[in-house]
Amino acid sequence: MNPVYIAGAGMTRFGRSEWPLxxxxxxxxxxxxxxxxxxxxxxxxxxxxxxxxxxxxxxxALGSALVDQLALYPAMAExxxxxxxxxASAFKVGCQAISSGMADVVLVTGVERMRVVNGLEGTDFVxxxxxxxxEYIYGVTLPSLAGMFTRLxxxxxxxxxxxxxxxxxxxxxxxxxxxxxxxxxxxTMEGILTAPEAIVNNPPIAEPxxxxxxxxxxxxxxxxxxxxxxxxxxxxxxxxxxxGIGQATDTHAVQxxxxxxxxxxxxxxxxxxxxxxxxxxxxxxxxELHDAFTxxxxxxxxxxxxxxxxxxxxxxxxxxxxxDGKLPxxxxxxxxxxxxxxxxxxxxxxxxxxxxLRGEAEGRQIQNAKVGYxxxxxxxxxxxxxxxxxxxxE
Amino acid sequence: xxxxxxxxxxxxKCAKCGTVNYPKRPVCKTCxxxxxxEIAVSGEGKVLTYTDVYALAIDYETRYLRxxxxxxxxxxxxxxxxxxEMPKVGKRVKTTIGIVREPGDKPILGLQFVPI
Numbered sequence: 001m002n003p004v005y006i007a008g009a010g011m012t013r014f015g016r017s018e019w020p021l022x023x024x025x026x027x028x029x030x031x032x033x034x035x036x037x038x039x040x041x042x043x044x045x046x047x048x049x050x051x052x053x054x055x056x057x058x059x060x061a062l063g064s065a066l067v068d069q070l071a072l073y074p075a076m077a078e079x080x081x082x083x084x085x086x087x088a089s090a091f092k093v094g095c096q097a098i099s100s101g102m103a104d105v106v107l108v109t110g111v112e113r114m115r116v117v118n119g120l121e122g123t124d125f126v127x128x129x130x131x132x133x134x135e136y137i138y139g140v141t142l143p144s145l146a147g148m149f150t151r152l153x154x155x156x157x158x159x160x161x162x163x164x165x166x167x168x169x170x171x172x173x174x175x176x177x178x179x180x181x182x183x184x185x186x187x188t189m190e191g192i193l194t195a196p197e198a199i200v201n202n203p204p205i206a207e208p209x210x211x212x213x214x215x216x217x218x219x220x221x222x223x224x225x226x227x228x229x230x231x232x233x234x235x236x237x238x239x240x241x242x243x244g245i246g247q248a249t250d251t252h253a254v255q256x257x258x259x260x261x262x263x264x265x266x267x268x269x270x271x272x273x274x275x276x277x278x279x280x281x282x283x284x285x286x287x288e289l290h291d292a293f294t295x296x297x298x299x300x301x302x303x304x305x306x307x308x309x310x311x312x313x314x315x316x317x318x319x320x321x322x323x324d325g326k327l328p329x330x331x332x333x334x335x336x337x338x339x340x341x342x343x344x345x346x347x348x349x350x351x352x353x354x355x356x357l358r359g360e361a362e363g364r365q366i367q368n369a370k371v372g373y374x375x376x377x378x379x380x381x382x383x384x385x386x387x388x389x390x391x392x393x394e
Numbered sequence: 395x396x397x398x399x400x401x402x403x404x405x406x407k408c409a410k411c412g413t414v415n416y417p418k419r420p421v422c423k424t425c426x427x428x429x430x431x432e433i434a435v436s437g438e439g440k441v442l443t444y445t446d447v448y449a450l451a452i453d454y455e456t457r458y459l460r461x462x463x464x465x466x467x468x469x470x471x472x473x474x475x476x477x478x479e480m481p482k483v484g485k486r487v488k489t490t491i492g493i494v495r496e497p498g499d500k501p502i503l504g505l506q507f508v509p510i
Contacts, residue, residue: 008450017456067418067480068445086476119449120450120451120452120454123449123450123451124452127451131416131417133401133417134401134402134416134417134472134473135473136451137401137494137502138401138461138473138474138475138494138495138504138505139447139450139451139453139454139459139461139475139494139495140451140473141447141450141451142449143447143448143449143451144445144447144449144459144461147445147446147447148443148444148445148461148462148463149443151444151445151483152441152442152443155483203448204446204448205447205448205449206445206446206447206449207445207446207447208445209445214449232399251423252417253417253473254473255463255471255472255473256416256423256471260442260443260463260471287472
């Protein structure tokens with residue numbers, strides 16, 4: 001397999017946007033292309049990640065639409081829809097195009113504009129990824145699957161609501177250091193859990209999960225420029241290697257999982273990604289996890305191999321996953337505070353890691369970060385893409 | 395006149411290895427067998443986990459839904475709506491059929507769980 005490098009990364013601020021869908025995608029793409037400083041090297045391919053545009057924005061064929069906006073013809077182009085894992089899936093498709101020799105430069109852009117619809121419609125569009133006959137039909141939504149999963153883990157490992165709150169507090173703090181984050185406001189244990197008014201500030205969403213355990217609904221776009229080794233050599237920029245990608249699937253319905261407390265697809269995808277990279281979880285300096293719900297950051301940190309099962313919340317409590325900890329998790333603010341424009345999320349993970357590995361993450365920079373890991377969690381864990389990036393010496 | 399629609403509350407039991415596939419699928423998840431006997435999904439079991447969800451999809455006008463995954467006594471796990479004022483993990487329940495979703499004028503009947 002030919003090596004693939006990330007030459008540039010850019011994004012829009014996440015939040016509520018008045019821009020049309022394709023403008024969001026264009027702005028992030030132009031930032032990434034500028035960051036890559038390609039000069040007159042042409043873009044051979046464009047891959048757009050998106051989940052809901054056909055339904056909520058009434059627009060399809062986003063690859064063609066983005067090529068046209070950026071005047072990148074005759075580049076090959078397509079869109080990838082893989083639920084909440086669309087972003088890292090599109091990234092994988094872009095890497096495959098380069099590693100196979102079909103392309104030298106590929107632009108991968110994830111985008112979602114989901115705040116145009118009301119809450120019920122937005123929740124329903126995401127819920128449409130669940131099993132239609134045995135889950136969706138009963139009113140299952142993503143928060144409900146997360147709520148039922150949380151109760152299982154709390155009972156099994158002694159996780160308490162305070163641990164879930166610690167994820168939110170950490171990620172909200174990190175987001176105050178990230179100008180691209182949707183919510184740039186700190187929260188406190190008193191405000192969301194222990195004070196008498198906490199129940200008003202932080203109402204239940206899917207018991208035992210409350211509002212501050214759930215990511216906000218965001219619009220936004222994120223973009224990376226992938227290049228082959230020959231192009232990477234011509235560019236002056238730091239070399240961020242796509243060291244490993246792993247993907248794994250599991251049963252569509254959560255009820256069918258052999259062990260419903262095990263994020264098996266995260267485990268298998270991560271093992272594949274680390275295997276391909278020739279690296280171990282202990283080599284990772286910075287990680288971006290898919291904390292659509294606070295419990296997922298804890299559970300994924302174990303399934304990815306950073307902590308033994310049932311120990312993730314203890315590492316969190318010891319501060320090991322904070323910005324100044326042994327393994328900073330979600331320095332960007334995570335989905336929890338940076339926001340979760342569904343199709344953009346998996347690409348935004350890799351944007352943050354690329355910036356971290358290039359030393360460009362400013363107020364949230366992890367010192368000497370050389371290896372980064374990302375987990376893009378699709379479905380409720382039935383389709384997961386794990387990625388390992390590595391900064392190469394000049 | 396409203397017409398009622400049934401959620402699929404039957405499963406596919408593999409003729410070769412006996413695995414109960416629910417949801418039904420054309421290929422057995424255990425042995426890849428393709429011959430099945432259709433069996434009803436019903437009976438008694440215990441609550442594996444549950445939630446009160448306030449983030450609802452379209453077709454609901456209630457404030458929240460109480461959903462559960464129940465492990466039936468034959469080992470099959472099923473998701474449905476829990477009709478119990480005092481929900482608890484491990485509590486014994488049995489399946490019943492009721493309206494689980496109402497898109498427009500076509501109520502959908504499906505699995506609900508009531509305490510024994």
